Each structure stands twice: as structure tokens, then as C-alpha cells.
Amino acid sequence: MATVTLPARPRTEAVLWIRKNLLSTPLNVLLTLLLGTAVGGAIIALVGFIADADFTILRVNLALFVVGGFPRDQLWRVATSLGLFGVMTGLVAGLVWSGAAARAREAGLPVPPRSSLRQIARRFWPVGLVVAVCLGLTQTLGPTISVVSALVLGVVANRIGQAVPHKWRRWMWLLALLLPIVAYLTLTMSGIGWDQWGGLQLNLFLTMAGIVFAFPLGILLALGRRSSLPAIKGISVAFIELVRGVPLITLLLLGVFALGFFLPLELRPSGVTRVLVAITLFESAYIAEVIRGGFQAVPPGQTEAAASLGLTAFQSTRSIVMPQALRATIPAMVGQFISLFKDTTLVAVVGFPDVLAGSGFANTQAAFNAQGLARITLPFVALIFWAGCYTMSREAKRLERRLGVGER
Amino acid sequence: MLRIVAQLVAVAATGLVLYILWFNLSNNLRRLGIRTDFEFLDQPIGVRIAGSDLSPGSSVRKALLNGVRNTLALAVVGLPLLTAIGVLVGVGRLSTNWLVAKVSSLFVETIRNLPPLLLIFFAFQAVVLRLPPARSPITPFGWLVISNLEIHVPGIASGARASTFHLIMLLTAVAGAALWWWRTRVEDRTGQPHHRWLWSLGLIAVVGTVSYVILDRPLTISLPTLEGRVVTGGFGGLGAFFAVLGALVLYTSSHVAEIVRGSIQAVSKGQTEAANALALSNTQRLRFVVLPQALRIALPPTINQYLNYVKNTSLAIAVGFADVTLIAYQAIGNGQPAPQTILILMGCYLMFSLVISAVVNLYSRRFRLVTR
Numbered sequence: 001m002a003t004v005t006l007p008a009r010p011r012t013e014a015v016l017w018i019r020k021n022l023l024s025t026p027l028n029v030l031l032t033l034l035l036g037t038a039v040g041g042a043i044i045a046l047v048g049f050i051a052d053a054d055f056t057i058l059r060v061n062l063a064l065f066v067v068g069g070f071p072r073d074q075l076w077r078v079a080t081s082l083g084l085f086g087v088m089t090g091l092v093a094g095l096v097w098s099g100a101a102a103r104a105r106e107a108g109l110p111v112p113p114r115s116s117l118r119q120i121a122r123r124f125w126p127v128g129l130v131v132a133v134c135l136g137l138t139q140t141l142g143p144t145i146s147v148v149s150a151l152v153l154g155v156v157a158n159r160i161g162q163a164v165p166h167k168w169r170r171w172m173w174l175l176a177l178l179l180p181i182v183a184y185l186t187l188t189m190s191g192i193g194w195d196q197w198g199g200l201q202l203n204l205f206l207t208m209a210g211i212v213f214a215f216p217l218g219i220l221l222a223l224g225r226r227s228s229l230p231a232i233k234g235i236s237v238a239f240i241e242l243v244r245g246v247p248l249i250t251l252l253l254l255g256v257f258a259l260g261f262f263l264p265l266e267l268r269p270s271g272v273t274r275v276l277v278a279i280t281l282f283e284s285a286y287i288a289e290v291i292r293g294g295f296q297a298v299p300p301g302q303t304e305a306a307a308s309l310g311l312t313a314f315q316s317t318r319s320i321v322m323p324q325a326l327r328a329t330i331p332a333m334v335g336q337f338i339s340l341f342k343d344t345t346l347v348a349v350v351g352f353p354d355v356l357a358g359s360g361f362a363n364t365q366a367a368f369n370a371q372g373l374a375r376i377t378l379p380f381v382a383l384i385f386w387a388g389c390y391t392m393s394r395e396a397k398r399l400e401r402r403l404g405v406g407e408r
Numbered sequence: 409m410l411r412i413v414a415q416l417v418a419v420a421a422t423g424l425v426l427y428i429l430w431f432n433l434s435n436n437l438r439r440l441g442i443r444t445d446f447e448f449l450d451q452p453i454g455v456r457i458a459g460s461d462l463s464p465g466s467s468v469r470k471a472l473l474n475g476v477r478n479t480l481a482l483a484v485v486g487l488p489l490l491t492a493i494g495v496l497v498g499v500g501r502l503s504t505n506w507l508v509a510k511v512s513s514l515f516v517e518t519i520r521n522l523p524p525l526l527l528i529f530f531a532f533q534a535v536v537l538r539l540p541p542a543r544s545p546i547t548p549f550g551w552l553v554i555s556n557l558e559i560h561v562p563g564i565a566s567g568a569r570a571s572t573f574h575l576i577m578l579l580t581a582v583a584g585a586a587l588w589w590w591r592t593r594v595e596d597r598t599g600q601p602h603h604r605w606l607w608s609l610g611l612i613a614v615v616g617t618v619s620y621v622i623l624d625r626p627l628t629i630s631l632p633t634l635e636g637r638v639v640t641g642g643f644g645g646l647g648a649f650f651a652v653l654g655a656l657v658l659y660t661s662s663h664v665a666e667i668v669r670g671s672i673q674a675v676s677k678g679q680t681e682a683a684n685a686l687a688l689s690n691t692q693r694l695r696f697v698v699l700p701q702a703l704r705i706a707l708p709p710t711i712n713q714y715l716n717y718v719k720n721t722s723l724a725i726a727v728g729f730a731d732v733t734l735i736a737y738q739a740i741g742n743g744q745p746a747p748q749t750i751l752i753l754m755g756c757y758l759m760f761s762l763v764i765s766a767v768v769n770l771y772s773r774r775f776r777l778v779t780r
Binding site for chain 2: 021022024028031032035036039224228229230231232235242245246247248249250253254257258260261262263264265338342343345346348349356359360363372374375378379381382385386389390393
């Protein structure tokens with residue numbers, strides 16, 4: 001009987017990969033086993049939880065989470081402003097691309113390709129996921145229609161932005177920046193001021209308004225901190241360090257309970273205005289530090305070169321240092337935007353109906369009270385924040401790479 | 409000349425703004441009949457403070473001090489914990505084990521993109537409050553007592569001669585430090601290997617063991633035990649304390665992990681290659697080349713995270729843990745003047761921030777790279 005020698009079993013790539021990446025040393029074998037068990041258990045528990053859970057509380061309260069107490073017969077205003085933001089986003093993206101393309105053509109470089117649908121899907125899938133989840137929970141057709149039309153409008157505006165002739169680009173930028181104001185007016189024209197806003201809408205509004213109001217103040221403070229004049233520098237440093245040394249919640253308490261004392265009694269700022277003042281003060285100190293970082297990224301040779309060209313200090317700051325500094329701050333500004341977005345949930349503590357407070361409201365409704373449903377509503381809110389922050393932080397990293405900030 | 413004028417204008421403008429604010433404040437407080445001094449600190453707080461033996465009749469001052477103590481408790485327990493988790497996860501992200509690296513990045517990318525307040529709410533409402541009620545706590549492993557009101561974990565109990573033991577250990581630590589310094593000097597002068605670790609830790613271990621035996625076990629690990637409804641021994645805290653602690657430790661450690669990963673990666677590859685060229689072992693390379701440089705890069709942003717952690721403990725107000733912010737909030741709610749109360753509150757946090765920065769600055773001065 002002839003013995004048959006089996007050929008050595010071929011090591012497939014998968015086996016090699018597992019050996020190298022999971023089982024290379026005894027310690028790694030142990031870690032893989034322990035973590036593998038834990039991860040497996042967690043996945044099974046998660047799947048079981050999602051299969052068992054009853055999402056009625058989200059279905060019934062979806063509007064509460066998204067717009068809070070906004071009058072339900074005025075929701076078309078929210079839909080319209082959503083469309084306007086879609087147009088703005090598309091237009092800005094298109095203008096940025098056509099600007100880059102124009103510069104590339106001028107320099108004789110290949111024109112950068114437009115982002116393909118797949119690239120966009122890869123970059124923004126978390127936001128898409130949240131929108132899909134929300135639309136899956138709706139009971140009416142309205143939200144789906146408005147989201148789809150906002151998307152379509154965005155795509156159209158994007159094409160317009162890409163094709164716009166050079167001499168009109170400036171005006172298109174202006175138009176794009178005016179659109180949020182139009183959206184704001186759409187929301188408030190019927191007398192529904194920001195005091196009646198709530199839900200995610202309030203969080204987004206506070207984030208955007210906080211950054212927009214705090215930005216000029218932040219630039220002034222950053223310039224002040226860099227100033228060679230001791231008095232101005234001292235005032236700026238004192239303000240920045242005082243604000244950065246205290247938690248946002250203390251400033252919110254100051255805004256809500258004590259702001260009125262610092263103003264003439266006849267002037268009674270409304271609740272959200274008080275919060276906005278606190279957020280603006282808080283944020284301006286942080287933005288000042290971000291911008292200071294941008295200033296430090298501008299090599300001193302630039303200022304010296306400007307001086308040797310005979311530019312005054314003001315001219316040199318305005319046209320040499322500032323543009324470079326602000327460009328270098330873009331990624332850090334996105335980071336600041338993310339952290340403010342997360343911080344806006346603090347208004348729930350001082351009694352404003354933001355999206356996180358919405359979870360509490362839903363859990364105390366008669367139909368859902370005392371059933372421990374926070375384990376459903378809080379992860380839903382978490383998903384919204386996670387999608388927004390994760391997407392933005394990845395975009396910030398991408399911008400950082402493209403602008404070459406932080407490269408040595 | 410222009411410079412002086414500009415500064416004068418700036419100072420005058422700031423002074424004017426401050427004056428207007430102060431003018432309005434004192435005017436309004438007078439018109440509303442609210443006192444402008446700090447006499448209210450001696451008035452009763454008027455509420456019962458959970459987890460303390462203060463009565464509603466205790467003064468606002470005492471209640472605030474109790475709040476400061478609670479805030480400090482969160483900081484003292486949390487800071488070492490979050491550092492440990494952050495370092496583990498940060499190193500884990502660089503692990504050659506694929507599963508470890510993936511799980512670590514999943515942790516970091518999930519937790520740091522969520523609002524800390526949401527994490528606290530979740531830890532309290534979806535975890536702590538769903539534990540068994542206080543009348544029938546569970547005792548897993550026999551060394552935890554858990555209910556939705558209080559959680560007890562093993563702690564350290566002091567025996568009769570604990571203070572003597574503490575004193576001895578303190579003196580030994582000083583002696584160990586002196587020994588460390590002496591061995592360093594010996595190496596500098598003679599070039600003999602210093603063996604600092606061996607000398608000073610050896611001394612501490614020997615003296616520690618001997619005195620522990622002689623003093624007849626001055627410190628023991630005490631397990632919480634349940635007798636009826638009363639828990640004795642161990643370290644106990646309100647469920648809200650553990651919710652805030654757990655949520656914030658996880659949140660901040662995810663940021664620390666990113667710092668750790670970034671700093672290790674920021675040590676340039678050439679350093680590793682140079683260490684390999686010198687035939688240093690893996691451990692030596694990490695110990696003498698990579699980690700010292702990474703630590704220097706990681707220190708400033710880590711301090712920032714420590715400060716953020718302490719500031720974020722103010723979110724305890726949302727789940728009713730009596731930190732200094734909640735006490736101030738309750739005082740205002742009970743009609744104490746808001747401007748002064750908030751001023752004191754902000755002063756407390758400024759103090760915490762200053763102390764942490766000062767301590768770490770002292771420490772980091774030794775690590776600073778001397779540059780031009």
C-alpha cells in the first residue's frame with residue numbers, strides 16, 4: 001500500500017492574517033479571547049435589545065425631539081428653512097469647488113475632480129443614517145417630502161455654484177450668506193420668536209448663533225492678547241482666563257438668574273436671549289484662543305516682509321497676517337463648533353426644552369411614565385449628536401490635511 | 409503717544425462698561441430690596457442635602473463647603489481613574505492586535521462625540537435608577553452592595569494604629585526620595601549605575617512590610633456587608649455620585665486616549681530608528697526614548713482635560729448630586745441673592761483651576777525641553 005503524503009495545507013491569506021493580527025503572542029491570544037467574548041456578548045445583547053424594544057415613544061414624540069414646542073400648524077416654516085439651508089450648503093460647496101478649479105486652471109494644474117456620489121456617501125453616512133432613522137419613525141409624509149426637496153434643492157444649488165461665471169461668484173457668496181438670515185426671518189415672521197423654539201432646532205440655533213456672535217468678539221480678544229500694549233493685553237488676558245476657568249453652567253446660571261440685575265430693570269431679556277448672552281461670552285474666550293493659535297501659525301517672516309514693504313501695522317494685520325491666520329484656524333474652529341454643539345445640551349439644566357430635555361419630557365408623559373424608557377430615548381438623542389459630531393470631526397481632519405495645517 | 413492714548417481709551421472703555429454694570433447692579437438690588445453684602449452666607453440653606461448630615465437649618469456657608477467637598481471627591485477619585493483608562497485605551501489603539509485596536513477606537517470615537525450631560529443622564533436614568541430598589545439591594549461577588557440609591561464598593565478601613573502607620577510611611581517616602589536623589593548624585597559623580605528604583609522602592613517596601621506587621625495590620629481592606637438594611641464597611645456613595653463619576657471618567661478618558669495616541673505617534677520615526685540602531689531593546693526604547701518625549705508632548709493637553717473634567721463635574725447638578733453648583737443653585741432658588749452666590753461659585757471653580765494648573769506646572773517644569 002503506497003503511502004500518500006498529503007501536500008502541506010495551503011495557508012490561506014485569512015489564516016495568515018488572523019495569526020499575525022490576532023494571535024501573534026500569548027498575551028494577544030488572551031486579549032483576543034477576552035475581548036472577543038465581550039464584543040460578541042455585547043452585539044448579541046444589542047441586537048436583542050433593538051429587536052425587543054418598542055419605539056412608540058419615539059414615533060409619538062418625534063416632533064418634540066426635532067422642534068420642541070414649535071406650533072404644529074406652522075411647521076411649514078421649519079421645512080422652508082430646512083430647504084434654504086439645503087440651498088446654502090449646496091451653493092457654498094459648489095462655489096468652493098469652482099473657486100478651487102479656477103485657481104488650479106490659473107496655475108496650470110489639473111482641475112480637482114468633483115466629489116462623486118460615493119465619496120459624499122462615505123463622508124456623510126452618519127448624518128444620512130440619522131435622517132433615515134427619523135424619517136422611518138414619522139407617521140406623516142410631510143417630513144419626508146421636505147427632506148427630499150431640501151436635498152434636491154441642495155443638488156441644484158450645487159450645480160449652479162459650480163457653473164457660476166467668475167464675475168458673479170462674489171455675489172453668489174453674498175447670496176449664500178444671506179440665506180440663513182432669510183431662513184431666520186421665515187421662522188420668526190409669524191411672531192414665533194426664538195423663545196418658543198425647542199428640540200434639536202434650539203440646539204442648532206444656539207450653536208450657530210453662539211459661534212456667529214462670539215466670532216467678532218473672539219477676534220478682538222485674540223488681537224488684544226497679541227497686542228504689545230500692556231493695558232489692552234491685560235484686559236484681554238483677564239477676560240479670557242476668567243471665562244475659561246469657570247464651567248459653562250455657572251455662566252448660564254449667571255445669565256438666567258443674574259443678567260437682569262446688570263441691566264436696567266425695564267429691559268427684560270427673554271430666556272433664550274439670556275442663554276445666548278452667556279454662550280456668546282463663554283464661546284468668545286475659546287474662539288479667541290483658537291484664533292491666537294492661528295496667529296502663531298503665521299511665520300514671523302510674513303510680518304517682517306510686510307513691514308519691509310512699508311505696510312502699516314493695521315495693513316499688515318488686515319491683508320497679510322489675518323487671512324493666513326484665519327485659514328489656519330478652520331479645523332480648530334470646526335472643533336470648537338463641535339464642542340459648542342455638545343455644550344448646548346446644558347441649557348436643559350436651566351430649564352430650556354432642547355432635544356435632551358425632550359427625552360425627559362417624553363419619559364414623563366402619562367403614557368410612558370415610569371417605564372424606564374430613558375434607555376430608548378437617550379440613545380436616540382445620542383445617535384443624533386454622535387452623527388453630527390463624528391461627521392464634523394472627520395471633516396475637520398480632512399480640511400486639516402487639505403490645508404496642510406500642522407504639517408512640518 | 410498713540411500707544412498711550414489707545415491704552416487709555418481701552419482702559420476707559422472697559423472701566424465704563426464695568427461701571428455701568430456695577431451701577432445697574434447696585435441700583436437694581438437696592439430698588440428690589442436685596443442686600444449687596446455676603447451676610448446671606450450665615451442664613452440657613454433651607455433644604456436637606458442628600459448624602460450629608462447637614463440639616464436644612466445649617467448655614468449657606470456650611471452647605472457650600474459641603475458642596476466643595478463633594479466636587480473635590482469627584483475630582484480625587486476621577487482623575488487617577490480617567491488617566492489610567494485613557495492611557496490603556498490610547499495605547500490599545502496602537503496595539504498590533506487588530507481586535508484591541510478596533511475596540512479601542514470604537515470606544516474613543518463613540519464616547520467623545522457625545523455630550524457629557526447626555527452620558528450622565530444615561531448613567532443615572534438608564535443604569536443607576538434601574539438597579540434594584542434600596543430595600544432589596546443586590547450583593548454581586550459578595551464585595552459590592554448595589555441599590556438604586558447607594559452603591560458600596562470595597563474600601564480601606566483604618567485600624568487602631570493607622571495614624572502611626574501613615575506617619576511612618578510619610579517619613580519613609582521622604583527618606584526614599586532622599587535616597588533617590590543620593591543615588592542620582594552617585595551616578596552623576598562616579599558613573600556607577602544608580603539603581604534608583606531598587607534603592608528607594610526597596611526601602612519603602614521593607615519599612616512598609618515591617619511596620620505593617622509590627623503595628624498588627626493598621627489598614628485592612630474592608631468589604632461592605634449588608635446587615636438587614638444597613639450597610640457597614642467599604643466605601644459607599646450615592647448612586648448619583650457613581651453616575652456622574654462613571655460618565656465623566658469615560659468621557660474624559662476618551663479625550664485623554666486621543667492625546668496619548670497622538671503623542672506617541674508624534675515622536676518622530678527617526679527616534680525609533682536611532683534607538684534600534686543603538687541596539688536598545690524594545691523596553692529600553694520605550695522607556696528611554698519614546699515615552700519621555702511623548703510625555704512631554706502629552707502633558708499640556710492632558711492638563712487641559714483635567715481642568716475640563718473638574719469643570720464638567722458641575723453637571724452633577726442635572727442628577728441631583730450635591731456638588732457646589734447644585735448647592736449654589738438651591739441657595740438661589742431659596743431666595744439668596746443670585747449675583748453674590750454665582751460670584752462665590754465661579755470663585756470656587758477658578759480656585760480649582762488655579763490649583764491644578766499650579767501643581768502640574770511645578771511638575772512639568774522638570775520635563776520642559778530647553779529651547780532657544
